[in-house]
Amino acid sequence: MKILMIYAHPNDKSYNASILETVKENLSPKHELRILDLYKEQFDPVLRFDATHRRRDLANDVAMKHYRDLLVWADQLIFIFPTWWSGMPAILKGFIERVFVADFAYDNTPRGLKGRLAGKAWIITTHNTPRIFLPFAQDYSKVLKFQILKPCGFKAVKVTQITRVEYMTDHERKEQLQKIAKLTQNL
Template sequence: MNTLIILVHPCEDSFNHAICDKVKNHLIHKNYEVKVRDLYKLKFNPILTEDNHTSFYQTKLPKEIQLEQNEISWAENLIFIFPSWWCGMPAMMKGYFDRVFTNGFAFRFDKSEVDGLLKGKKAVIFQTTSQTEEFMKPNQLVSSMETAMDVGIFDYCGIDIITHKFFFSVPYIDKESREKMLKEAEGIVDTL
């Protein structure tokens, strides 16, 4: 199965990169076709300008956005890996959605109706955080991020969410706990 991993973290020695490597190698071992889009390594420009917005509406897309859309079109499975910064996704991740998930590609909005154009695709989200689960869940920070992303982006575009997995307290846990998380990530992608 064609699987596209979108990775967003500036540090190559981050746990996010470790998740990416573990998941990529696991899927390749299972004979999946896997591509990785490391947005920092690619120097992806996340800034949507007024000119971009007008062009997107008219479907006159810059080449770098056409390339990203071609990668998404190729994929049956999408895996997103990124940290939580200020109780949300990094600006790079948000900018990717702003620029790549355009009207006419990811969805079609016509007056009051929305048609998700990415139906049939499955997504797994791995989101890391330095915060504890005991802090995040009672304060509804997990549910608010899940709603914004799972419903506000993926469901809107017709993508089926398989799992939105949060890994908590990542900078403060020991190596054994991280290894358990990586093993869990392998198990999650087995559901694709």
Template sequence: MKLLIIYTYPNHKSLNYSFLQSVIKGSNENPYIEELQVLDLYEENFNPLLVFNEEKRRRDMHIDPSIKKYQNQLKWADKVVFIYPIWWGRPPAMLMGYIDQLFASNFAYRDKKGLFPEGLLKGKSVVCVSTMKGPTHYPFLWLNNAHKVLMKRALFNFVGIKKVKFFEFGNMESPRGNHKKKLEKIYQYFKEIKR
């Protein structure tokens, strides 16, 4: 299995960075994971802004040379791991900008007759590791599960990715947030995962 980790947090002394290290450590100890790549969007200085004009059109995003490297990473990966905070009930703008550019028509999906497109990223799987200040069940109870609906139904299923696993960790700014237990859970998951 080839694993691509997309890390979206600007601070390398953060709890999110500790989750990144737990994923890497567990993956390095997993005999089923043969290769691993990490894309740190902030360290990469990824530009999340969409620019469209007379020379650069939305329908041509799939052939934009500025994102070819990232397209190749997604093609290469069997499993994609996203690590990010949940801010205002959704992933940060940096990650959404990456999604806007990479999950484009004729790369991630292709329009066809009927209601739904053809997903071009079939066979891949996704794990989302997210953190938030509020309680773990806040998105479910107060936001009608908006985060998971956005990521799973509106994005991953749309492009053909059916296997999606979520780890939503709440109370992350609390000293009683069980940080070590949650980090260990992520480490063990990636150490043992087979597909």
């Protein structure tokens, strides 16, 4: 299987970086892996519209061709990112806005969106929301799953949330990484 990991965290010593390494280390060698680290790539998340940058032309933006090619190449996407202020990091949101565009990722039809992409996705996100507030909190992993990936054609989308990261003990952090390792081994 061809797997593309889309990683969005600016600190290479973060817990998200530990998750990234855990996935890499536990992925079967039978899979082909490519990693897209949006911060290391210095991805420009700014979407521009003007006389030369028209929204209807985004699917042909030469600057985004490499990223579109990666999405088409992959059978499985793995997103790893923190949830900050009830949302994904701006760099990841900008990536979605610039790459998951009409006439590439989906078609607009009279009945709604028709996805052009295919495959599976796994969303791994971390946040500090206390468990008591989870039913009321904005869950950006669900937004990504139901309002972006599924309409773009992804059929199977799994979500793993690691909560209260800032308050976890080292033992709890290791336990969560072990769970991620087991889930990775089952890909």
